[in-house]
Amino acid sequence: xxxxxxxxxxxxxxxxxxxxxxxxxxxxxxxxxxxxxxxxxxxxxxxxxxxxxxxxxxxxxxxxxxxxxxxxxxxxxxxxxxxxxxxxxxxxxxxxxxxxxxxxxxxxxxxxxxxxxxxxxxxxxxxxxxxxxxxxxxxxxxxxxxxxxxxxxxxxxxxxxxxxxxxxxxxxxxxxxxxxxxxxxxxxxxxxxxxxxxxxxxxxxxxxxxxxxxxxxxxxxxxxxxxxxxxxxxxxxxxxxxxxxxxxxxxxxxxxxxxxxxxxxxxxxxxx
Amino acid sequence: xxxxxxxxxxxxxxxxxxxxxxxxxxxxxxxxxxxxxxxxxxxxxxxxxxxxxxxxxxxxxxxxxxxxxxxxxxxxxxxxxxxxxxxxxxxxxxxxxxxxxxxxxxxxxxxxxxxxxxxxxxxxxxxxxxxxxxxxxxxxxx
Ligand code: HEM
Ligand code: SF4
Ligand code: FES
Numbered sequence: 269x270x271x272x273x274x275x276x277x278x279x280x281x282x283x284x285x286x287x288x289x290x291x292x293x294x295x296x297x298x299x300x301x302x303x304x305x306x307x308x309x310x311x312x313x314x315x316x317x318x319x320x321x322x323x324x325x326x327x328x329x330x331x332x333x334x335x336x337x338x339x340x341x342x343x344x345x346x347x348x349x350x351x352x353x354x355x356x357x358x359x360x361x362x363x364x365x366x367x368x369x370x371x372x373x374x375x376x377x378x379x380x381x382x383x384x385x386x387x388x389x390x391x392x393x394x395x396x397x398x399x400x401x402x403x404x405x406x407x408x409x410x411x412x413x414x415x416x417x418x419x420x421x422x423x424x425x426x427x428x429x430x431x432x433x434x435x436x437x438x439x440x441x442x443x444x445x446x447x448x449x450x451x452x453x454x455x456x457x458x459x460x461x462x463x464x465x466x467x468x469x470x471x472x473x474x475x476x477x478x479x480x481x482x483x484x485x486x487x488x489x490x491x492x493x494x495x496x497x498x499x500x501x502x503x504x505x506x507x508x509x510x511x512x513x514x515x516x517x518x519x520x521x522x523x524x525x526x527x528x529x530x531x532x533x534x535x536x537x538x539x540x
Numbered sequence: 541x542x543x544x545x546x547x548x549x550x551x552x553x554x555x556x557x558x559x560x561x562x563x564x565x566x567x568x569x570x571x572x573x574x575x576x577x578x579x580x581x582x583x584x585x586x587x588x589x590x591x592x593x594x595x596x597x598x599x600x601x602x603x604x605x606x607x608x609x610x611x612x613x614x615x616x617x618x619x620x621x622x623x624x625x626x627x628x629x630x631x632x633x634x635x636x637x638x639x640x641x642x643x644x645x646x647x648x649x650x651x652x653x654x655x656x657x658x659x660x661x662x663x664x665x666x667x668x669x670x671x672x673x674x675x676x677x678x679x680x681x682x
Binding site: 314316372373394395396397398399400406444445446447448449451461463464466467469485509510511512513515516517518520521522523525526527529530531532533534536538539 | 543544545546547548549550551552557558559561562564565568569629632633634635636638640641642643644645646648649650651652653657
């Protein structure tokens, strides 16, 4: 907001002072719609139960500066092709459902604005290295079960819920050590970008390994040895080659590549 | 690919899309494999010594051609990059050089892709190029 309360240039909303039935509202809507630019949205369509191979369907979609790729897909789904399979929920980079390949890179559709892509053609495909459900939606069963395998919870002999036990206190410095890794929304973008995952689907993957670090670095946790044993296996941590692509694409600043190398420090005995 | 969306070798061997760190990953693999093949060839080459001086000399002749010089220059480049980047990886993969984990703030800048690492990659590539040029200048007597 500027000092006089007006919205900054480019962010002004169309002012409409009329009842919803007023035809001028519709006119205003049409005016805004026609004044916006358009892109060609190419959507990958493939139904494993019916189709033999992927086909790209192209749609012309109007967009504003703030239109996200998810908005554009939903615009097409509402008005042009109802059959598009897409998963989303929060629309605010929190639920981790809308990961897909956008113009060649894994990104969250709700967190990627059309305008930032700087391209007249936006191509959306399902994430790589995940089994396809339909069109843009992929299955997360394996990632979630791998996530569970690394025991993503604080392991302790005593429990805060036992009568007479106080809550486990942490200093802000203690929290700082793992909070970065606790931001993970399980969107799977990192697993989709990882070069090891391209050929090894049994690799724990950056998502699971970063979460193993999140709990190992938590000073309330006593399950470090157990977790290190789980990740120290042929398809575990040593299959990471530190290509950094996971951290390149993570939309939450988790930096899985860093978590993995710090975790290795424990296994190699440089960290206690 | 269609149903399981696994990128396979093609995705693994594609150095584009994810910045210089992914390029370094690709170069490390290529140069590692290149050096492995060179090493095997090198054992074969040096074992010709067992067949006497003439056999050894004729083996050496193989690299005394323009193609041979270019091949040796490539081996020099592979050695230098692989060693330089290998040292970076050994340090980083032991968990050193990242600073402290901290609460991420938008726009996120991952510590694992920090300037130290990028610089080491560029220096490894630069040194490899210099070493190759030096090798070529010696071999071609320029
Ligand atoms: C001082 C010299 C060397 C250093 C510091 C070094 C270091 C390394 C490191 C750290 C890796 C692991 C890379 C990763 O995690 O992706 C590696 C991979 C490898 N190195 Fe070396 N290396 C050296 C010399 C050699 C030589 C002489 C050969 C060949 C005989 C060789 C062949 C390989 C191969 C085949 C790989 C596997 C490549 C991959 O899977 O990406 N290295 N090296
Ligand atoms: S680490 Fe980042 S990219 Fe990977 S699942 Fe978590 S939020 Fe997504
Ligand atoms: S819809 Fe929830 S992360 Fe995009």
